Amino acid sequence: MTDFDFDNVVSFHIDSGAFRGKIIRLSKTADIILNKHKYPKPIAGALCESMALGVVLSSALKYDGLFTLQTKTNGPISSVVVDVTSQGKMRAFARYNEEQLTNAQTKRKTLGELEPAPHLFCGGYMAFTVDQGTDMNSYQGIVELEGNTLADCAHKYFRQSEQIETAIKIAIVPPEEGSDYGWRACAIMLQRMPENGGKVKTDKEELDHAWIDAVTLLGSMTDKEMVSQKLSPTDVIYRLYHSNELTITDTHRLEFGCRCSKEKVEETLKSFDRADLADMKKDDGNIGVTCQFCSTEYIFTEEELYKD
Ligand SMILES: [Zn+2]
Structure with a gap:
């Protein structure tokens, strides 16, 4: 494989544009960010999941500036911040309490193991903001951190606030012994466009069925396939939607970048x-x-x- 297969965002649409999607995959970028912090594995995993969600959400917004995903909670992880610029430069950190983490994981018998991020947030909320400078509109969304995974929390946000039918699936894989790869993450997001994306066939019932089929297919994808080094992001999407009039529309790179000086x-x-x-x-x-x-x-x- 080539490095091009990770650390990028690929945009696509299916069913003649009625449903639009993004697939983002992180490897080197996630590794660079996580290696700068030396977090315990469960914290690194939760931040990796947050990065995957942050990138996929930012990729669906049209902005010129900075997207930020931020959480505020009372759990072992008191906050995470994920920044993604419109040029694809990202950075992230988590604040956590070692003692609370040990206590929570000892209680659940998961000490040192990866857990979905919301388990370590324990309530609180997640906010998304876009900063485009002083003269431009900024976007802000906020949702309570409820649900088993961060994707569940995002689903709730889209149901409540955006009223765009949205399905997100996130896979996180920690570094494996003997592998050249460090952390790997993938997020796939599918959205049903308002006005059916200008689709000529506007039979609502037909599109309802097509949407359910597309979401079911997404659910059938395994974490292993999503972060496979043998598959490019386009291969992953092709496996899912090759018979749904799949069109790849754009690809752009992601990399680590901090703006401090x-x-x-x-x-x-x-x-x-x-x-x-x-x-x-x-x-x-x-x-x-x-x-x-x-x-x-x-x-x-x-x-x-x-x-x-
Ligand atoms: Zn810095």
Whole structure:
């Protein structure tokens, strides 16, 4: 296989455009992000699932700027943030409590194992925002984190807020021993377009049946197939929908990218008062700030921050 088979978004439609879909697959990008943080495996898995959902949701929106998926909960993972720019650069982090994670997993006899993200969120909510700069409309959606998987939570969101029939399936596979691959993830999203996507045949009953068939087919796909190194994303979609007038419409790349810089951190620190900065001093007297997305540490001397 080639690297092109992962870390990309492929757009398609079936049934003459009545149903549109996206398949996203992550490998190297997820690995780079997760390796920057060294999370315990269950946390890395939950963040990987969040990244897959974040990317597939962002890929269905037309925006020029930044998409963010964010959760706020009281469980072992108190929050995750996944950022995806319209250029396909993504970054992510999770905040978690080690003790709560151990207690929750000990109780469930799942210590150290992967669990669907909502098990580690324990309620709370998930928000999606799009920031296109000050002059443009921003988009915000919010949904309670209910359901067994993040895909279930997203289904609830689409039912309540968007009123677009949507089916999402997510697969996450952790690094396997002896394999060249690290984390792999795949998300497939199918949406029934308003006005049937301009489909000539507008027999509602016929389309209702076609939709149910397409969703059932999606449900039949195994996690193994979705993240298979032997299949390209197009192969995966072809397996599902080769007899549904499948058309591939677009492909674009995804990669890790953090937007932090020493200048940006310096600007923020300069807005703090001296007492707050004094609290941030390290043993050597310098002030250190670590980017929560990429773990890069920026060090400043007091003189640097007070020079103006
Ligand atoms: Zn950073």
